[in-house]
Amino acid sequence: xxxxxxxxxxxxCIECNAxxxxxxxxxxxxxxxxxxxxxxxxDGGPGERSISVACMHCSDAPxxxxxxxxxFYQTDEGVVLHSKDLCIGCGYCFYACPFGAxxxxxxxxxxxxxxxxxxxxxxxxxxxxxxxxxxRSYGRNRLGEGKLPLCAEMCSxxxxxxxxxxxxSDIYRxxxxxxxxxxxxxxxxxxxxxxxx
Amino acid sequence: xxxxxxxxxxxxxxxxxxxxALVVAVVxxxxxxxxxxxxxxxxxxxxxxxxTTADSEFWRQIRQGESGTVAGANEQAGTLIQSEGDNWRxxxxxxxxxxxxxxxxxxxxxxxxxxxxxxxxxxxxxxxGKTMTRFNLFERMSHWLLAVSFIIxxxxxxxxxxxxxxxxxxxxxxxxxxITLYGKLAHNYVAFGFxxxxxxxxxxxxxxxxxxxxxxxxxxxGGGMFNxxxxxxxxxxxxxxxxxxxxxxxxxxxxxxxxxxxxxxxYEMIAPTFEWFNWMGxxxxxxxxxxxxxxxxxxxxxxxxxxxxxxxxxxxxxxxTLGMEGAFDAMSSGEVDTxxxxxxxxxxxxxxxxxxxxxxAPASAAE
Numbered sequence: 001x002x003x004x005x006x007x008x009x010x011x012x013c014i015e016c017n018a019x020x021x022x023x024x025x026x027x028x029x030x031x032x033x034x035x036x037x038x039x040x041x042x043d044g045g046p047g048e049r050s051i052s053v054a055c056m057h058c059s060d061a062p063x064x065x066x067x068x069x070x071x072f073y074q075t076d077e078g079v080v081l082h083s084k085d086l087c088i089g090c091g092y093c094f095y096a097c098p099f100g101a102x103x104x105x106x107x108x109x110x111x112x113x114x115x116x117x118x119x120x121x122x123x124x125x126x127x128x129x130x131x132x133x134x135x136r137s138y139g140r141n142r143l144g145e146g147k148l149p150l151c152a153e154m155c156s157x158x159x160x161x162x163x164x165x166x167x168x169s170d171i172y173r174x175x176x177x178x179x180x181x182x183x184x185x186x187x188x189x190x191x192x193x194x195x196x197x
Numbered sequence: 198x199x200x201x202x203x204x205x206x207x208x209x210x211x212x213x214x215x216x217x218a219l220v221v222a223v224v225x226x227x228x229x230x231x232x233x234x235x236x237x238x239x240x241x242x243x244x245x246x247x248x249t250t251a252d253s254e255f256w257r258q259i260r261q262g263e264s265g266t267v268a269g270a271n272e273q274a275g276t277l278i279q280s281e282g283d284n285w286r287x288x289x290x291x292x293x294x295x296x297x298x299x300x301x302x303x304x305x306x307x308x309x310x311x312x313x314x315x316x317x318x319x320x321x322x323x324x325x326g327k328t329m330t331r332f333n334l335f336e337r338m339s340h341w342l343l344a345v346s347f348i349i350x351x352x353x354x355x356x357x358x359x360x361x362x363x364x365x366x367x368x369x370x371x372x373x374x375x376i377t378l379y380g381k382l383a384h385n386y387v388a389f390g391f392x393x394x395x396x397x398x399x400x401x402x403x404x405x406x407x408x409x410x411x412x413x414x415x416x417x418x419g420g421g422m423f424n425x426x427x428x429x430x431x432x433x434x435x436x437x438x439x440x441x442x443x444x445x446x447x448x449x450x451x452x453x454x455x456x457x458x459x460x461x462x463x464y465e466m467i468a469p470t471f472e473w474f475n476w477m478g479x480x481x482x483x484x485x486x487x488x489x490x491x492x493x494x495x496x497x498x499x500x501x502x503x504x505x506x507x508x509x510x511x512x513x514x515x516x517x518t519l520g521m522e523g524a525f526d527a528m529s530s531g532e533v534d535t536x537x538x539x540x541x542x543x544x545x546x547x548x549x550x551x552x553x554x555x556x557x558a559p560a561s562a563a564e
Contacts, residue, residue, distance in 0.1 A: 017268060037274050041255075041265035049255070051265075053277060062286045068357045069374045070365060086374035088381050090357065091461060095493050096282040100274060189260065190278055 002164035003078040004121055004143075006152070007172055008052045008186050011179070012159035015040050015050035019151035019160055023054070026122070026150045027139025033103045035119040036151055052151070052160050054119035055080060055101035056191035063093035063102065077143070078165075079121040084137045089113035098190050121162070122149040165192070262487065273462070273488050285493035293497060294358060297504035304508040308515045318521040320537045321425065328532035329549055336401055337531050343394030343444075349387045351507050353380035358500065388455055395448040398441075405432040406441040411544065432545040440513050447506040454499040458492070467494040 015038050023029065023036045036054035057080045064072040064080065071086035072093075091113050094102040104113035115137075124141030127134035134141060142150060152162035161168045172185060264275040332340070356364065356377055365373040412435035415428040420436045428434070433441065457464045468491065471482040486494070517524050523537035538546035 015268075034270065037267050037270055039265040039267050039275055039277050041259065041263060041277075043266045047255070051259075051277060062282055065290055066286050068361055069377050070361050070370065071374065083370075083374075086370055088374065088378040090381060091492075092496075095489065095496065096286045098278045098280060098282055100276060100279065186256070186259070187278065190280075 001076050002166070003192075004057060004163065005078070005165035005168050005188075005192060006054065006056055006121075006149075007161045007168050007188070009159045009161065009172065009175065010049040010051050010186055011175075012157040013038070013050040013052055014157055014159070016156065018154050018156060019052050022150045022154040023119070026142075027120075028135075029117070029139065030105060033105060033117050035101075035103065035117065051186055052155075053099055053101075053187070054151070055097075055121070056099050056187050057119075057121055058098075058191045059193065062096035062098065066092045066096045068092065073126070075123065077123075079123045079143070081120055081123060081125055081138075082116065082118070083126045084115040084117075085126075087115045089115055099187065122147070276487070276489075279487065279489050281487065281490050281493060285497065288497055289358075289500070293500055293504075297358065297500065300504055300508045301511070304511050308512060308520075312515075312520065315423070317519065318422075320523050320534060321427070321540055322536045324523070324534045325536040327535045328526075329535055329538055329546070329553075330531055331527040331533045331538070332531045334531065337528055339394055339397035339401055340528055342390055343398050343448075346387045346391040346394055347510065349383055350391055351503070351510070353384040353387075354500075354503055355507070356380050357384075385459060388452070388459065391448070392452050395445070395452065399445055402433070402441060406438045408435070408438060411435075412438065427540045427543065429543045430541065430545065431548075432542060434542065436516075440509070443506070443509050447502050447509070451499060451502045451506060454495050454502070457495045458499060461492055462488050465491055467491050467498075 017038050020034055020036050020038060024034065027035065029035055036052060038050055038052045040048060040050045042048045057074075057078055059078070061072065061074065061080045063082075064070075064074065067082075068090055069086050069088055071084075072080060072082045074080050089104055089107075091102075091104065093116060094100070094104070101118045102116045103118060104116055107114035120138050120141075122140060122142035124130075124134045124144060125138035127137065129141055129144045140150075142148065147153070149162040152160045161171060169185070259277050260280075262276055262279055262281075264272075265277065267274040357380070360373065360377060364376075368376075409431070411429055411431065415430055415435040418424070418426045418428045420434060421427050422436075453466065457466050465486075468484050468486045471484045471486070474482045475484060517528065523534050524541075526537075527533050535546065535550075538549075
């Protein structure tokens, strides 16, 4: 079974934000919520780098560990998903997440958060595959259709790679060898510690 | 020829423009080359594409929480990796849960041992049948506002920390999720009742809870808890004063941290507190905290105070109900037996009685 991973090649990302837009459109993500964002380091300065980041679907996911209602689950392919029926909007997953992935719609009083929303690796949620209920709560289930995440599919410079971790690292390794530099497989050390996990 | 004149003029213009462009280009490239040279020799450019330094420094900075910019998002979104979340997770799921559980379990165990060894503390002289007013209706209402809201907050709060391991396997994910959601809502709203109760109780009883010399005698004799001594006390004995001050200090602390959790990422409370710690002499406390760390420390502190607070209140509930005969009347009807009052609050009881007889005396003299 493949282990799904994201990899953003910082030498290629041009901060066009197409991944952010594609994601929002594909999943009809509501106002104020971005499942993916592009961070630019040294913006406007020498050595500027941009990195597209969303949920990295960690091996030992901190969100899963701290959730008071245990609403997360990890698929056989390593995709971290959650149930919005169980989520209580406590915000703990956002405190724990290294990548700032969980997002919350503001509902009700105080700073009270609605049901958490995050990147699903285009894999829907616990509802029946391709059902309306699944689409409404979690967005498109492209993985269920045999497709890969749209953000990576749309990426014009092929900076963002998504799919089987082994294939992704092969592609990236080839690039690093060809251009002779740039070995920062961004976020992998944190998200997927250890070999092949 | 007629055609050449305009062309010459045109060529002349072009020459001037080209020259100007050249001057600009030379000056500009000098600046650029100069910059590049500085950058390269300075070795501060991340990435092999632009500089002589390795990428590793760049990636290391990101791993350690280096922040960038994000179009149209808040400042926090600029952080690529926040490792502090791992520390928070380790603390919350580790020592906090473990020692918090032991604190609660230990309190119950100690009280059980105490109950077995000491039994229920009876009124030594037996009930007199006559009563006197200890707490009026307003005092009791304030106490129960504080008490009921505390219990709701404690139960819903403990459920957030331990429910997943204790109740979820028993009642299933759906029922547990629904209960916990209502628990969270209750926790958010009831908090204001707690704060109101805390405020009222503080105003009502602060005067009688200022320590005095009788407290030393009381403490010296162990409050009569381990023997049959009945050290003198006014309205509140030293033990009750300790409960009062624990409630006030912990209550204020938990209200403030809770307020920050209720309105997340809006306040900076931990950093100023840590600065104060450092000023007090703990020079090792970090004060340069990220917004995430503020929330993480706030949650940890809220939970630590809550667990100790609950442990203290379990003991308070024990002595007010099961542990001592006649004590619960003070907070239910407000009327306590005079013998109980004489034994546990002799100075207060004498004062009340002499006041009552002083009131009666002029009335009977006038007859």
